[in-house]
Amino acid sequence: MNRTRPVNFYEERLKAIDEDICMMISTRKQLSSNPGFPPLEYIADWSKKYGLYESLLFTFFKDLLEEERFRPIIEPEGFRTHVPVFKSYNEGELLYTIPFLRQYSNASVVHLNIDWNPQNSEVTSKLQKVFYELDFGNSYECRKESGSGNRGHQHIKFVITPVLPDNLEGIDIKLCKYFDPYKMKKADHDKTFV
Numbered sequence: 001m002n003r004t005r006p007v008n009f010y011e012e013r014l015k016a017i018d019e020d021i022c023m024m025i026s027t028r029k030q031l032s033s034n035p036g037f038p039p040l041e042y043i044a045d046w047s048k049k050y051g052l053y054e055s056l057l058f059t060f061f062k063d064l065l066e067e068e069r070f071r072p073i074i075e076p077e078g079f080r081t082h083v084p085v086f087k088s089y090n091e092g093e094l095l096y097t098i099p100f101l102r103q104y105s106n107a108s109v110v111h112l113n114i115d116w117n118p119q120n121s122e123v124t125s126k127l128q129k130v131f132y133e134l135d136f137g138n139s140y141e142c143r144k145e146s147g148s149g150n151r152g153h154q155h156i157k158f159v160i161t162p163v164l165p166d167n168l169e170g171i172d173i174k175l176c177k178y179f180d181p182y183k184m185k186k187a188d189h190d191k192t193f194v
Contacts, residue, residue: 025064037065071143074161078105083166085110087173087193093123096175098193101164108164109145110134111157112175118152127154134158135174135190 028035038061047054063070080103088097095115102109112134116123134142140160147156164171173193 028064029067035064037061068143071141073143074107074159076102076104076107076109076159080104081166083168085168089191089193091191093117093120096191096193098173103163103166106161106163108160109157110142110160110164110173111155114149114154114156116152118150129179131178132156133176133178134160135176136160136164136171140164 043054043057043061046052047057083101083103085098085100088095090096093116095113097113097115099111099113101111112132114127114132116127133144136142140162142158142160145157145159147154149155174190175193176190
């Protein structure tokens, strides 16, 4: 994100209003962890009522919905060690596996593998519509870093902060699946690796 001010001017008498806007965004976040998106008719009404462009309001609420993409990105650095995890579970024809994690001084990197019969094109087609998240509990932030795959195999890499302990005993790892990137439509119940 570019941190350069777009202009060198600020109307100081707006400071209290701008702070109120920030407070209201924070209050909105506290009221709901997943507020959704206002119906388009609300946006049209607010546009007329307050003399604002509909596209401005649409973009504003879309950015609120995608807040995660504004989170500062922590790049793992200072590699320490590999930690074997070997946690998995079967779900029909799918095998979900976390083989290991990489420990860095500032983050952990967890690898998730998904394997299935490559001749089953129906499973392949369904998996193309699913978004995966890992949940390590409220103490940890987890973001998807990258993913790749081919017929019968998918590999997804997640970065977790703060650093996970080398011994994961007592930490539940949940796999969450969604049909959309906004985490609005659950694809299934969360599953815990054992």
